[in-house]
Amino acid sequence: MSEFWRRRRVLVTGASGFLGAWLSRLLLDRGAEVCGFDLTTGVCLAAHGLEARVPIVRGSVLDLAAVERMLRDQGTEVCFHLAGQSMIEGAAAGPLAALEVNIRGTWTVLEACRRAGTLRGVVCASSNHTYGVQRTAPFAEEAPMNQLDVYGASKACADILTRCFAASFDLPAVTVRNVNSFGPGDPHTSHVVTGSVLALLRGEAPVIRSDGSPVKAYLHARDTMSAYMLLGEHAAETGVRGEAFNVTPAAPVKVLDLVRALIAVTGRTGVEPVVAATDLSQKDFFEHLSGEKLRRVVGWTPALSLEEGLADTYRWYAERGTAWIGAGHRA
Template sequence: MSGRYAGSVALVTGGQGFIGSHLVERLLVEGARVVVPRRDVPARSYFRLAGLERRCDLADLDLLDAAAVLRVLNEHEVEHVFHLAAQAIVAVANRSPASTFESNVRATWNLLEACRDLGERGPLAIVVASSDKAYGAQDELPYREDMPLRAVHPYDVSKACADLVARSYAHSFALPVAVTRLANVYGPGDLSFSRLVPDTARTLVRGERPVVRSDGTPLRDFLHVEDAVAAYLAVADSLATRPELRGRAWNAGADAPVAVLDLVRRLIFASGRSVEPDVRGRGVPSGEIDRQWLDSSAIRAQLGWAPSRELDEGLVETYAWYAENLSESVTGE
C-alpha cells in the first residue's frame, strides 16, 4: 500500500469521535495501520457510517489504566500517536469537573508516561490535542502561541493542563511531542448536538428555526474538519523529521472571527431554508468566553499548512451531509 504513512502503525485515541474518525479515515488512505481504543459508539456515528470500524485494529484500552496503555503501545509497536480522546463538551465539564479532569489530564499523562517508558522503542511522533479554549480570556486577540494560558472554566482548564503536561514531557524527557490548539472544528459527521453547527443543521433539516442561546454576538473561529486533520498530520510529520520542534504548540484556524449569529445565518443560507434565527439568549452563556480566534501564522509559515476550505463552501458541504444522513430516529429526539 502506498502513501505517506505506508507500513506504519498509528494509535488514534478518540478515534471513534468526530475529528478522530476523520483523522482515522485519512491515515487509512495514507497507508497506515490504525489502532483505535474501543468504546461505546452510537450506531449512527461517522466512525460506523464511513465503514471505519472494520478497517481498524480495535484495542480494549482504558486510558486511565496506565498498564493497559503501555501494553497496547508495546503489542502494536505504535510509531505515531494522535491523542484526541477527551471529554469535549463544555456543559458536561461544568456539571462534572472531576471526571473531566480525569479524562482530559490524567489520561494524557498516562499515555505520555507509557511512551517515555518505551525509551528508544517509543513513538516517532506524539501529537496531543489541546484547544483554543486553553488560552482563556486574553486582553488582546488573536491568540498567539506565546501567550500565557489563562483558562478558568473546567473544560478550558483541563485542556490547558493537558497542554502543559504534554510540553513538559518534550522539554524534560525529549519525547517527540507537540500540541495543537485548534479553532472550533465543524464538518460532516459531528453528531454532538450540544454544539452550534450540528444543532443548527439538525434544526434546519427538521424545517424549524435555529435557536441561538446567546445574544449572537460571541466571536469564534471555525475550521473545517479536513483542515484540522491536515494540521495534525503536518505537526506529526514535523516531529518525525525536525527534533527542534519538539515541545511546540501550534495554532490552527481560519484566522477569521465570525459572530455566532452570522454563522447561523450562513448555515441557513447553505440549507436553502427561508427561516430566521430564534435568538433567545442574553450576553454570553455561563462558562464560555465571549471572543476567541487564533493567529495561525506560525504553522502556515513553518509547516506549510493552510486551510483549504472557505467557511461558506464548508457549510454547504456540511449541511448536505446532515440532510442526507439525519434519519427520523435522529432528528426526532
C-alpha cells in the same frame, strides 16, 4: 503528496469520537495502519463506514499498563491522543472525572510513549479554550493560558505536560490547540452547526441560545485533522518537537453570522435564525487565534472556506437523514 503515512502504524486514542473518526478516515486514505483505543465504539466511525477498518481496543487512558501493551503489541510509530472529556458542560458537571481523564489520562499516554521508546511522533489535543480572556488579538501560542473553567484548566494542564515530556525526555511530542470543529458525522447536537443543520432539515428555523454576539472560530473537521497529521509527520523535527500550535481559520465569525451563512449555502430564502438569548454566559465573548506559526513552520492552511465547509456538512446530513444522530440541539 508525502508517502510518510503509507503503512505507518498509528494509534488513535479516542478514535470513536467525532474528531477521532475523522482522523482515522484521513489516515486510512493516506495508507496508514490505524488502531483505536477507546472505551466505546460509538457511532462516529460508522458514520464514515469505518467500523470494519478501524479495530477498537477497549480500554481507559487512565490504565498505564493497557496503553503500554497497546503501543507494544501494535508496534506504534505515531500516537494521536484525543481521548478525554471534550465538552465544556460535561467538565463543569463532573469536574473530578474531567480533571482526571484530561490530565492524568494525558500523562499516562505520554509516559507509555516514553517507555515504548519507538515513537516518531506524539500529537496531543489541547484546546482553544486554554486562552480565556486576552488583552490583544489574534492570540499567538505565547499568550498566557487564562481560562479558569474546569475544561480549560484541564486542557491547559495537559498542554503543559505534553511540552514537559518533550523537554525533559526528548519525546517527539507536540500540542495542538484547535478551534471549534464541525462537519459530517458530528453526533453532538449541542454544537451550533450540527444543531442548526438538523433544524433546517426538519423545516425549522435554527435557534441560537446566546444573543448571537459571541465571536468564535470554526473549522471543518477535515481541515482540523489534516493539521494534526502534518504535525504528526514533523513532530520529531526541531521547531515542532515540544511546541504548541494553533489550528484556526484566518478569521473568526459571530455566531449569528455563522448560522446565517449556513442558511445561505442551503439556498433557502425567508429563513432567519431565532435568537433566543436564553444563555448569556458568553455575551461579549471574543476568540481570535493566530495561525501564523503553523503556516510558517509546516505550511498548513485550510483547504475549505467556511462556506464550503458548511455546504459540505449540510449535504452530508441531507443525504443521510437525521435518525442516527438523535433529536434536540442548542447553539
